[in-house]
Amino acid sequence: MSSRAAIRYAKAILEQASEKGTAEVVFGNMKSIEATLNASKELRNVLKSPIIKSDDKRASLLAIFSGYDLSTTSLIELLVDKKRTAILGDVASSYVDLYNKSKGIVVAHLTTAVELDASLEAKVLVKVKEITDGKDVTLEHHIDSNLIGGFILRVGDVQYDATVANQLDKIQKEFSNRL
Template structure:
């Protein structure tokens, strides 16, 4: 759900308005909810992409799903529907989260594992990332990808550390095929 240039522009506008209204943190929570909901629902993503479903139906559904959101988030949904850009909602939400974290100086570390992290392991990873980056403001995103078999892949900014079993198996495979 990468943010396109248009999604980033919408996210910047929403962030600016939210800061003026002193609700940037609340909208951040809304955008995380939108992002998690869209990531978790293939059906909803399909509805937003569908040219067959009326814009008014998409708008009504989204306002129902995110009814407890701030007025800023509801205005975003209305604007995207009016401009026929509702398919950008996920990208706008992701871009907003990234822009908000940048503005607050929060470093986001992405950990990919084959199973969900336990609270103890999550605390250890957070501690290690804080040591590595020298930042006390670190957020952790855990993505589950069973294809890595075990271990983990850690991404912090442009740096990546791949300690997955599948990566180690691929290294071994390359070593044996070269010799």
């Protein structure tokens, strides 16, 4: 869950990028920032650390995210100046959410134990479009090797758990109720 400050920064950047006509480019930048920060615990720790100097954080972030849109680099500069680098990931996540909402895009999160082939992923996307009454849908696929089998599909606030563990749990409860 993003903080109110992160949401405010994200709204401001989205508004600025929309005025410039670069909202889609910044969207790509924010997805990249979000993925980079999610993949690197060390980088998240650097951003949160009060010991590391702001200039070092600025140099690191601008080097890591070089070649990004001016709105994105300005955001990084602003967060460094305001000593709010710890919320960069939340700002990026909030931007992605706000951008998707502004474009009417529904994001479906699919979690499986293994990688899906393209045809199966396409079938899932068709089903999700049916569930959402044909809205524009983006499928984000996550792999969780802890799942024994099956999948978990989350669209907005609705979650469908078709994992083997969930099915076994239902059977156990039903069996216990009958005794």
